Amino acid sequence: MTASQNEQLEAAAKIQYDSYKAIPVEERTNFHQVFIENYEATHGITEEVQLPVTDVQADDDSTESEATAFDPELVKTNPDLMELHTEKLAVQDKQGLKFKDPKYANFFSLWTTASSVSKQAPSKVSLEIATENKPDKKGVLQNNFGSYLADMLGLHCFSHIKSRAVLNKAVKEQQIQKPYATVCAMHLDISRNTAVEGDDDVKKGNTLVVHADAPKYEHNDKQHIARFKDILVSETVPTAKDPLTEQSHEVLGLRYQMTKWHSTNKAASEKLIEQLATICPESIEEETFKAWSGVLAIALMTSQELYQEMWDLMLAQCATHNIAKKVKLAAALKIIVPKYIQFLETTGVSKEKHLVNSGLLRQLLTTTGYEIAEMSKALEELELSMKENKAGLPLDKLQDTYANLPTDDNFNAYSNTLTK
Structure with missing residues (x-):
């Protein structure tokens, strides 16, 4: 084998290593982990252990600070998150996802990043589209745009599961393999809570439901934080280029950046969710606010402006608790x-x-x-x-x-x- 061929193989192995390394540890398959360990052993790579960042508030260790009421304005922003947010918006644009109001583009960027805290603050979002479901030649309902939309937004998460229903046997089987993965469903089939082996081990993440017809799910689910309708400029699948996939460099880049950020900020984001619970407004159900807190925490660590925009969007969507x-x-x-x-x-x-x-x-x-x-x-x-x-x-x-x-x-x- 020539030196040139060796270099090409080494470069390919490095790309594969980086892509597997970007997958959260709890979501890696045995194949992923073995490949990573072999590559690191071969190249003498030793992973640095970085301590979690816990200084969400200034003077966090002082007794006086502990007694002080939580003030969102004192939270330090993270430039890495703003860079990630900017890149996500660029990828949305490349995917042909254009929103009538920038706040919706911002929401989905932040919500998909908040998949990192779905264990602490799981949430559900639904998005109604005008494109109708249509049967294919075999009579099976399809919605090409809706399926595309659900998949493309899912690519912005740490990992996602494409499906035709919020819950069924196939979804559960994937959830066992992908803990806390976001379920991105184009609602075409009725959910069926079919038992599968390993049911008790399923670790549910966030849920996105794209639908044309009203889906058969629990309308009063308090984890359902947003119901959007008519927010897209166009409902057309771009045809100029092939759609992005999990192996596209843009997607690998987003997921690598999210994993890199999360590895050193996991404790900070979790603590921030706890602190946000202390400022739940009376007009929001506590459980609903907890579901929103993932988005709010990511927004607050990105910029004060985005946090205020998401807070206002939350009130517009969910401020109903104090209604008689x-x-x-x-x-x-x-x-x-x-x-x-x-x-x-x-x-x-x-x-x-x-x-x-x-x-x-x-x-x-x-x-x-x-x-x-x-x-x-x-x-x-x-x-x-x-x-x-x-x-x-x-x-x-x-x-x-x-x-x-x-x-x-x-x-x-x-x-x-x-x-x-």
């Missing part, structure tokens, strides 16, 4: 009652003095994603107790409940979580 139960019910009734009245009119049933059976009402409300456990209490707040209306609830009084709904941002954020 009767108001939440009225918002859901505003969706189902007009449809019910239309049904009565179509079938020729008079709506005058019409009573709605409480069981039927419960079923109709469930279709909106309304938290049905609150219904009885909310009806009492509206002076429509089911105990006092055993024959049924007056249709006209159900109509009256949503005559004067609030128009503030918190209410609008809640209303947007309901299925219309």
Whole structure:
């Protein structure tokens, strides 16, 4: 073998070593680990042990600092994270992912980096697209753009799992091999909680659901931090070049940078998540804020401006906790009652003095994603107790409940979580 050929093989081995080394230790296969160890033994590489950075706040070790309330403005930013964020935005652009508002591009950049803390702050995001699902020649539903979108955003995570459902046997089998990997599903199949060997060892990460039709998942999942719709400039798969893959140098570069940053900042980011919990606003459910804290922590370590932008986005998406139960019910009734009245009119049933059976009402409300456990209490707040209306609830009084709904941002954020 010539010297030139030896050099080429050595260069290829170095690239392969760097790519495997970029994979988090807990996600490497036995093949990856053996290759790394053999390469390091051959080349005499000894890994430096770097202590975690814990100085998230100034004077972190002082007793006085421990007693001081957490102040996000005192958190030091990390230039490596800003460099990573800038590169992620450039890769998004290369993938043809153009957002109508830069805050959405920023969100997905930060959220995918936050896959590093999905063990501490797991979260779910859904993104509704206009591109319709269409059957292929075999009658199997497909959505080329949606599948492309889910995969391309997944490439910005430490690792991801492509799927047609949020949960099924194939997803679980991959989760066993890829701890805390982000599930990126183009919702085409119904989730099935099929048992697999090693079920108990599954370590779930974040979840991204791209959907055209309404997915069959739990609408009131408090880890569901954002529901986006109509945020993309275009829903077209770029055809000029082949799509990026896990082996593309752009993707390997992003994942290497994330791993390099995480190796020395794991403790700092985890502590920051704990500190953020102390400033959870009253309008946000604690569990939902915990799910958001991964994005907020990464944003805060990147720049104060990005942190404020993500904080505002969080409030717009999730600030619903302090809304009265009767108001939440009225918002859901505003969706189902007009449809019910239309049904009565179509079938020729008079709506005058019409009573709605409480069981039927419960079923109709469930279709909106309304938290049905609150219904009885909310009806009492509206002076429509089911105990006092055993024959049924007056249709006209159900109509009256949503005559004067609030128009503030918190209410609008809640209303947007309901299925219309």
